[in-house]
Amino acid sequence: MRKVGLLASAMLFNGSVLAVDGISLVHGSSNVADMARVGALWNWDKQWFTEGDWMVTGFWEATLGTWRGNDSVAGNNQTIDEVGLTPVFRLQQSNLSGFAPYAEGAFSFHLISPTFINANRKFGSSLQFSEHIGFGVRFGDHHEFDLGYCFQHLSNAGIKEPNQGINFSEVRFAYHF
Numbered sequence: 001m002r003k004v005g006l007l008a009s010a011m012l013f014n015g016s017v018l019a020v021d022g023i024s025l026v027h028g029s030s031n032v033a034d035m036a037r038v039g040a041l042w043n044w045d046k047q048w049f050t051e052g053d054w055m056v057t058g059f060w061e062a063t064l065g066t067w068r069g070n071d072s073v074a075g076n077n078q079t080i081d082e083v084g085l086t087p088v089f090r091l092q093q094s095n096l097s098g099f100a101p102y103a104e105g106a107f108s109f110h111l112i113s114p115t116f117i118n119a120n121r122k123f124g125s126s127l128q129f130s131e132h133i134g135f136g137v138r139f140g141d142h143h144e145f146d147l148g149y150c151f152q153h154l155s156n157a158g159i160k161e162p163n164q165g166i167n168f169s170e171v172r173f174a175y176h177f
Contacts, residue, residue: 019042020040020041020042020177021041021042021043021059021176021177022040022041022043022059022146022174022175022176022177023038023039023040023041023174023175024037024038024039024040024041024061024063024146024172024173024174024175025037025038025039025172025173025174026038026039026063026065026170026171026172026173027170027171028152028168028169028170028171029168029169030166030167030168030169032069032070032071032117032118032121032166033067033068033069033070033080033117033118033121033166034067034068034070035065035066035067035068035168035170036065036066037063037064037065037066037082037084038063038064038065039061039062039063039064039174040061040062040063041059041060041061041174041176042059042060042061042062043057043058043059043176044057044058044059044060046058050094052094053093053094053095054091054092054093054094055091055092055093055094056089056090056091057089057090057092058087058088058089058090059087059088059090060085060086060087060088061084061085061086061088061108062083062084062085062086063082063083063084063085063086064081064082064083065081065082065083065084066079066080066081066082067079067080067082067112067117069117069118069121070118071118071119078114078116078117078118080112080113080114080117081112081113082110082111082112082113082128083110083111084108084109084110084111084130085108085109086106086107086108086109086130087106087107087108088104088105088106089104089105089106090102090103090104091103091104092138096138096143098139099137099138099139100137100138100139100143101135101136101137102135102136102137102138102148103133103134103135104132104133104134104135104136104148104150105131105132105133105134106130106131106132107129107130107131108129108130108131108132109127109128109129109130110127110128110129110130110154111126111127111128112126112128113126117166121164121166122162122164123154123155123156123162123163123164123165123166124156124159124160124161124162124163124164125156125159125160127156127159128154128155128156129154129155129156129157130152130153130154131152131153132150132151132152132153132170133150133151134148134149134150134151134170134172135148135149135150136148136149136172138176143176144175144176144177145173145174145175145176146172146173146174146175146176147171147172147173148171148172148174149169149170149171149172150170150172151167151168151169151170152167152168152170153165153166153167154166154167154168
């Protein structure tokens with residue numbers, strides 16, 4: 001776990017932390033665990049398909065999180081700590097006004113420790129890959145608030161057995177500076 005903490009410190013507490021464009025809070029649940037994450041957001045300066053009312057853009061999200069097993073058998077619960085880095089692609093309105101809906105997709109990298117939760121869910125390796133799809137809405141006087149839902153799958157992509165993976169349903173709140 002010390003390696004995960006050092007990596008997280010390097011990501012979040014270097015000189016570029018001053019360029020953070022927002023923060024995020026995520027709560028998720030699955031059939032075996034509940035999850036909570038905090039994150040920092042860095043907007044991309046790139047936009048694609050900008051001819052119409054919609055465009056594709058994105059941001060980087062660096063997260064720290066924890067999972068808590070919800071096994072009903074006493075003593076079987078386990079806590080997993082994680083650090084993640086996610087490039088998020090977002091389809092959103094070109095001209096943000098009022099409530100601005102969006103759809104997003106991402107592929108991310110996570111380091112977890114330990115590599116199991118509860119008595120029978122094993123992930124095989126500390127390195128986990130993830131993909132998520134989601135939707136939400138930006139709102140506020142300057143569209144500083146962001147509330148969304150996403151479905152996320154994490155697994156080690158078969159690099160080491162066992163590879164049981166986990167799916168989370170997540171609610172995400174972000175504040176953009």
